[in-house]
Amino acid sequence: MGGADSRPGMRRRLASVVALLALAGAVVLPIVALVRHPWQLIAAVALLGTAVMAAWTALVHRGAHRVAATAVALLALVGAVLLPDAWSVVVLIVVVALAVLSTAAARVAIAPEEPAPRGLAVPPARHGVLLMNPRSGGGKVTKFDLEAEARRRGIEPVILRLGADLRELAERAVREGADALGMAGGDGSQALVADVARRHDLPFVCVPAGTRNHFALDLGLDRDDVAGALDAFGEAAEQRIDLALIGERVFVNNASLGVYASVVQSAHYRDAKLGTAAEMLPDLLGPDSRPMDLRFSLPDGSRAPAADLVLVSNGAYRLDRLSGFGTRARLDEGVLGVVTLTVDRARDVPALFAAEAAGRMGSFPGYREWTVPEFAVESGRPLVEVGIDGEAVQLAPPLTFRSLPGALRVRLPRTTPSVAPASELPDRLGALVTLLLRALVTR
Structure with a gap:
């Protein structure tokens, strides 16, 4: 039996x-x-x-x-x-x-x-604080009534009002005795509050109330069960994961340079993604376009050819298509994932799109990927366009990246299996x- x-x-x-x-x-x-x-x-x-x-x-x-x-x-x-x-x-x-x-x-x-979450079993937070961005994810904070859900669980809710400084709100919560910080919002907001938690060695709770919630996905959270993520403030499993830096700015997912970063810089991108791409791609990948001025070294120390896209991630991605930016099997290996793409305009664009459509990006000749603890990108431009966890910024080169191994304590609900899609299937x-x-x- x-x-x-x-x-x-x-x-x-x-x-x-x-x-x-x-x-x-x-x-x-x-x-x-x-x-x-x-x-x-x-x-x-x-x-x-x-x-x-x-x-x-x-x-x-x-x-x-x-x-x-x-x-x-x-x-x-x-x-x-x-x-x-x-x-x-x-x-x-x-x-x-x-x-x-x-x-x-x-x-x-x-x-x-x-479910068998990895990590250490920990008791409920005594003074958990949840910061919430009501504008993220099309208003998920309001849709799932997260303020009331937080109060019902004994969690202090803090709403990010228009014009408020999210970092200062998180720091104030720490000064007022918070022993666990959570963020309900997009990945950019997650990174900022996670950085505050890291600096004070406090546990962090990720609540997937953004648009895509890549960070929550790779933590193994159910992105459809937004309110359920609040259970991490109760009896939970705690583990240490890596964060990544570009300069002194923390990111939890990735930083992209080149073609994708240029497209997302457009003021019209969020409202009309396809139309914006159709307008800009001829200048970026068309037959008369010029290669991006992004210079860096390969793992063997040699200088790489000019790249049209550079993706630096907090942990290595399993990347079948560029459009989805993949998922990561682990967030605790202490490495950056680096993906670069070099496209010969006249010859490679059809092959690139064929590899993208087939979900076999690794077969494209101009595709490279590797892992490294630190990485640097140089450019002759005064400012380089970068997309950091989905947020468009411009930074002065050289751009230096490094991994912060085990920098963040993360609390997960005990019912979370902590399995990312990249680790589910071979x-x-x-x-x-x-x-x-x-x-x-x-x-």
Whole structure:
């Protein structure tokens, strides 16, 4: 009886079956389609690929080139739909859906049945203070009634009013006896309050009330359960994680330089992301654009070629696509993750967008990544555009980055498994299948 109880639960077993069947379907379906109707499927793939490539080409050109590329993209899409049998396009859509289903089910199958947060069990905070930005995340503080939720748990709420200094509010909370500081807001606000907690060696509570909440994601928090994050002020698990510095400014996620940083500097970016990118990309990646003046050394000490994008992260990212900036399996390894991208305008832009669309950014020839405790970027420009945890700033070079190992004490709810998406699934298909089979048939 005890042996049966120790086996994976029915939910895990069912998820394993679904993941394996969906994965098998995603592999077998295109093979069968290729055998039965080879030219039809090849034509569908070629036309859809052409549409994607032409659309991205249109983004990095202006004038007649943009019009022509847009026309090619539309004609390719129409051609794919008007193939003699539309089933080829349907097959490709089903394959993508099966791949997504397999990934989602695999996360359920491999996740631990009982949350087991890493860290030291700690008692409730005696005087917890939660700072809240009511404008973050489209008003999540108000939507989830965090002020009332905090008071109900015996936590002192502090609202960031327009024009107030968030750092000073956090410092005042420390002076008034706070023994745990929390922040409900975006990642930039999280970094600022975390820095205050670091300087006073106080534990920090992350409440995901921003837009994307990358920091909360990599801490293993449920970003949809905003109020539930307040449980970290009660009996909790505490662990030490790293922070990172650019100059003397702390960041919790990443700092980006180059193309992405230039786009987010635009005053219109937050309200019209795609339109802003379409307006600026021809100047940044078009055939007549000039390389970014970002200079740095590679791990072997040699000077790197000019890079169009430099991403420095607090911990190494598992980065499949640049658009999402990935997730980190760990935040306690004492390293910076460095990703650089160099694009030859005439030759590499189609390959870049193909790698992005396929989620295989590491296969792009101009892509490099490594880890290092310290990193420096030089430039001949008087100011360099930088996006720090989503906030656009301009800083004078040289830009120096370094990791602060174990600098921050973080409290997490005891029901949080502390598992980031990057650590849930292996990056090799064979290893994933092995884990799924093990979850299905072993004790």
